[in-house]
Amino acid sequence: MENSNGYALWQKLLDTASIAVFGVFIMLLLWSAVESYAAAAATVESVGLRITVLALLAWVSADFVSGLVHFLADNFGSPQTPVFGKVFIHAFREHHVDAKAITRHSFIETNGANCLVSLPPLFYIFATTTATDDYWLRTYTALFLLGIFLTNQIHKWSHMDAPPRFVSALQDIHLILPRAHHAVHHTAPHDKYYCITCGWLNWPLQKLQFFQFLKKLLS
Numbered sequence: 001m002e003n004s005n006g007y008a009l010w011q012k013l014l015d016t017a018s019i020a021v022f023g024v025f026i027m028l029l030l031w032s033a034v035e036s037y038a039a040a041a042a043t044v045e046s047v048g049l050r051i052t053v054l055a056l057l058a059w060v061s062a063d064f065v066s067g068l069v070h071f072l073a074d075n076f077g078s079p080q081t082p083v084f085g086k087v088f089i090h091a092f093r094e095h096h097v098d099a100k101a102i103t104r105h106s107f108i109e110t111n112g113a114n115c116l117v118s119l120p121p122l123f124y125i126f127a128t129t130t131a132t133d134d135y136w137l138r139t140y141t142a143l144f145l146l147g148i149f150l151t152n153q154i155h156k157w158s159h160m161d162a163p164p165r166f167v168s169a170l171q172d173i174h175l176i177l178p179r180a181h182h183a184v185h186h187t188a189p190h191d192k193y194y195c196i197t198c199g200w201l202n203w204p205l206q207k208l209q210f211f212q213f214l215k216k217l218l219s
Ligand SMILES: [Zn+2]
Pocket: 070, 074, 092, 096, 185, 190
């Protein structure tokens, strides 16, 4: 059973379950870390400074991963590959043909895939670290995966003609992907500016010819 844009019922169920499980485990991970700050008796200032640094690091690394995954899905593999192709590759390929389609996707369709792909690292960190010893690693992981979670929503906003006012404000100060900045990727041949979280890495990676080099390496 599919709706008009090819979004099947099994995908909707999978996306809904992924978002729900992701939400629960991210909260558990964050909560375990926050409890440990208190137990470690660190000062508010030192905790605040560390969280700020980790948040910046998480934001930039989520931007990098968004670019890498986007680059791979645009250039390699087939949208017909079962599950993986349908969930990830199809979405990016469709996006160059009809860039506005993403603005018609529901919250679930927009954000399900990124939650699904975040579950293995989330479970891994949860199972292999402890709140008492690894609370900074847990904090970074939670912030990084929240960045990944926000990425497709931010990408969707960058294609909307009239995003919510607070979103326009964040785009204007370039804290999240601005519309004009992302439009560079949508100019044929779609071979640069792949990063879609905040886009901070697009300029330096283009200067370094990073994705052009990676494509030669992998082709
Ligand atoms: Zn693309």
